[in-house]
Amino acid sequence: PLKVTKILCIGAGYVGGPTCAVIALKCPHIKVTIVDLNQARIDAWNSPDFKLPIYEPGLEDVVRQCRGRNLFFSTDVEKGIQDAELIFVSVNTPTKKSGVGAGFAADLNYVELATRQIAAVATSSKIVVEKSTVPCRTAESMRTILEANSKPNCRFDILSNPEFLAEGTAISDLFNPDRVLIGSLQTPEGKAACAALKGVYANWVKEEQILTVGLWSSELSKLAANAMLAQRISSVNALSAICEATGANIDEVANAVGYDSRVGPKFLKASVGFGGSCFQKDILNLVYLSESLHLPEVAAYWRQVVEMNEYQKRRFSKRVVDTLFNTITGKRIAVLGFAFKADTGDTRESAAITLIRDFQSERALVNIYDPQVNEAQIWADLQEASPGIPLESIKKQVTIHKSALDACRDAEAVVIATEWKEFKEIAWEEVYKYMKKPAFVFDGRLLVDAERLGAIGFKVTTIGRSALLV
Ligand code: NAD
Ligand code: UDX
Numbered sequence: 274p275l276k277v278t279k280i281l282c283i284g285a286g287y288v289g290g291p292t293c294a295v296i297a298l299k300c301p302h303i304k305v306t307i308v309d310l311n312q313a314r315i316d317a318w319n320s321p322d323f324k325l326p327i328y329e330p331g332l333e334d335v336v337r338q339c340r341g342r343n344l345f346f347s348t349d350v351e352k353g354i355q356d357a358e359l360i361f362v363s364v365n366t367p368t369k370k371s372g373v374g375a376g377f378a379a380d381l382n383y384v385e386l387a388t389r390q391i392a393a394v395a396t397s398s399k400i401v402v403e404k405s406t407v408p409c410r411t412a413e414s415m416r417t418i419l420e421a422n423s424k425p426n427c428r429f430d431i432l433s434n435p436e437f438l439a440e441g442t443a444i445s446d447l448f449n450p451d452r453v454l455i456g457s458l459q460t461p462e463g464k465a466a467c468a469a470l471k472g473v474y475a476n477w478v479k480e481e482q483i484l485t486v487g488l489w490s491s492e493l494s495k496l497a498a499n500a501m502l503a504q505r506i507s508s509v510n511a512l513s514a515i516c517e518a519t520g521a522n523i524d525e526v527a528n529a530v531g532y533d534s535r536v537g538p539k540f541l542k543a544s545v546g547f548g549g550s551c552f553q554k555d556i557l558n559l560v561y562l563s564e565s566l567h568l569p570e571v572a573a574y575w576r577q578v579v580e581m582n583e584y585q586k587r588r589f590s591k592r593v594v595d596t597l598f599n600t601i602t603g604k605r606i607a608v609l610g611f612a613f614k615a616d617t618g619d620t621r622e623s624a625a626i627t628l629i630r631d632f633q634s635e636r637a638l639v640n641i642y643d644p645q646v647n648e649a650q651i652w653a654d655l656q657e658a659s660p661g662i663p664l665e666s667i668k669k670q671v672t673i674h675k676s677a678l679d680a681c682r683d684a685e686a687v688v689i690a691t692e693w694k695e696f697k698e699i700a701w702e703e704v705y706k707y708m709k710k711p712a713f714v715f716d717g718r719l720l721v722d723a724e725r726l727g728a729i730g731f732k733v734t735t736i737g738r739s740a741l742l743v
Contacts, residue, residue: 274468277400277642278303279359283387285309286403287327287443287550287619288436289363294335295447297344299477303594306345308353318346327644328618331444354394355492359470361434362387362415364537368509368554377561379408388415392422397413402432404554408562409493410455430466432457435495440549441616453483454642480713482738496559500575505540507581513543513737523737524634524719534586541738544688545628545717546586548613550621571665582727585695589736596734597686601637605709607684608632609677610691610718611643611651615651618645620654629671639671641696642680642725644693648673648681678703686713692720704727 282293285307298307309315317326319340323333336344347353354360366528369375384405391401401419403412413430419429433456438446453474457467467485474483486494513523521544531538547553556579563572594601613623620626625641632639633655641651651673656664674680677696681687681704689696697720705712714726716735723733 274465275358275400277469277473279304279357279360280359280361281353282307282361282363282404283309283315283350283353284361284363284365284383284405285311285326286365287329287440288438289361290318291329291332291335291406291438291443292327292363292436292447293361294332294339294344295444296473297342298335299341300473301343303473304345305339305470306347306353306356308347308350310348310350310683312348314347320642328616329440329443330616335444342565350390351394354391354399355396357399359400359473360391361402361404362391363436365501366405366407366554367550376562377556377557377564379406379561381407381411384411384415385418387651388520389416389422391420391429394397395427398426398428400428400432400469402434402470403492404434404436406435406495406499406551407433407492408558409489409496411492419486420519428462430462431488432459432463432466432470432490432735434470435491437498438496440619441614448477450478450482453478454491454494455483455485456488457485457720458488466529482606494620494677495553496562499551499555500559501580502540503547503556503582504575504578505586506542506544506547506552507578508544509543509583510580510585511539511638516737517739520739526737540634543719544624544692545587545589545736546624548584548621548623548625549618553582553622586627587631589624589715589717590628591732593632593686593688594635595630596713596715596732601632601635601686603636603638604685604686605638605640606632606675607640607642607687608681608687609680609687609696610693611641611646611654612691612693615692615694616652618647619648620646623691625655626654628656628688628690628717629655633659633667633670637670640674640680640682640684641671642674642677643691644695678707682707683709685709686715688715688722689718692718696720701729705731 280303283291293305293307314326364387366379369378382736414432416431455467455470456462471483509527516523527541530536531541556575560572560576612620613626629639655667677699711732714731714733723735726733
């Protein structure tokens with residue numbers, strides 16, 4: 274098979290950046306270039322003091338080892354395309370906001386533009402790899418575009434190679450993936466392209482963990498994996514509502530259920546609701562796909578996973594209001610954590626955004642602290658969540674703080690929205706002194722020791738547990 278020596282990645286985001294940086298680290302003989310249209314993002318990847326555009330444990334170390342050696346970041350997309358033998362398309366595929374399928378279908382405009390640019394610029398044959406998460410059969414459209422626009426002696430082979438990394442653990446997931454999935458046409462050319470990409474991963478991933486399948490299976494497997502992972506969380510969150518109403522404890526229930534080796538213990542943590550750029554988007558994408566295929570029962574089944582998640586967020590805000598004597602108007606609430614999970618600065622679809630919006634509409638005062646999310650991002654997210662409300666009005670209700678302790682000062686309630694480890698280790702005795710009494714803590718992440726906080730004097734409410742612990 275072709276031994277790949279030059280790789281381009283289009284899209285220097287949460288996936289393209291870490292994935293291709295790890296390829297560069299593990300394959301010193303391959304020159305890896307990552308391009309993006311966003312100049313500020315590329316400047317950050319190239320910044321002399323390694324102030325990278327995304328926070329991901331271990332990433333800086335990888336970039337330090339490879340940047341300038343065999344890893345390059347640039348905005349020159351055309352040159353990148355010309356030079357490369359293999360091109361990853363790792364651009365964003367957000368949910369469509371308008372037009373046909375609005376609110377469900379994936380917006381494939383960025384994928385199409387990148388594909389058209391490859392066709393327009395390429396003067397030699399390329400292997401084009403879908404890295405973005407796309408609906409089943411997108412590779413077909415890419416192939417049509419490429420073939421309709423290619424020059425003589427230019428062959429394009431299309432592969433699907435979905436990414437399974439999770440943010441916050443991206444580098445260790447990439448170093449030690451459960452599996453790498455490569456989909457190709459089952460033609461001799463398709464199989465040869467597949468072997469070339471397999472050769473890249475084989476530099477550090479065991480052969481038996483590199484699965485090679487048909488194109489459509491590969492595309493669908495990515496949506497299926499995310500849907501089934503999210504479904505576990507919605508299942509456990511649905512059970513957490515029953516726990517709160519009965520006195521069962523969701524941690525004990527999840528542990529008991531997860532002991533069954535057929536279920537397994539991971540990914541069964543009840544929470545204030547899942548967030549992140551993938552789960553909701555990919556399930557809605559699957560729902561849309563099912564509807565387009567005239568499978569309404571299948572669509573309704575998956576849709577319920579997202580609806581349960583919305584319900585979980587609503588239920589949590591309501592519990593805060595109910596517990597604070599049915600009104601939070603004018604009360605100060607400290608929200609600890611703004612990222613959608615710990616160890617990332619990413620806020621896309623974070624449950625914290627929904628909670629804070631709910632608190633705002635109850636006219637509460639909100640203090641926010643997150644160790645990684647920058648202020649500009651918080652303001653942008655809050656503004657997007659309350660369309661029509663000027664930022665100035667939002668700023669009258671919301672304050673951003675530089676430490677958890679500061680955020681909790683004079684608050685009537687603390688809401689834990691993200692499972693940052695440091696929230697476990699806060700000087701809770703100090704916090705208690707600073708707060709209005711009774712001092713309430715709402716743990717949306719099963720993070721703190723409710724009994725210990727109760728002993729200090731807090732009134733603790735935990736997801737998936739019934740009464741207040743005094
Ligand atoms: P992102 O928004 O962080 O990055 C995408 C980048 O592509 C942006 O910087 C954008 O400027 C750039 N871009 C768009 N069109 C371009 C073009 N024509 N030329 C050059 N650059 C272009 O998105 P992401 O989180 O990295 O996700 C990328 C894809 O990977 C999505 O399809 C997503 O569903 C999928 N995915 C994401 C994750 C995750 O954890 N974030 C995990 C697995 C898969
Ligand atoms: C997810 C998939 O895990 C990954 O394989 C895919 O490539 C991209 O989408 P990501 O969204 O980055 O990754 O993080 P993940 O760890 O899956 O968490 C998603 C959300 O679910 C977070 O808000 C997290 O807090 C929440 N979650 C996760 C729970 O509420 N309970 C759990 O048990 C696990």
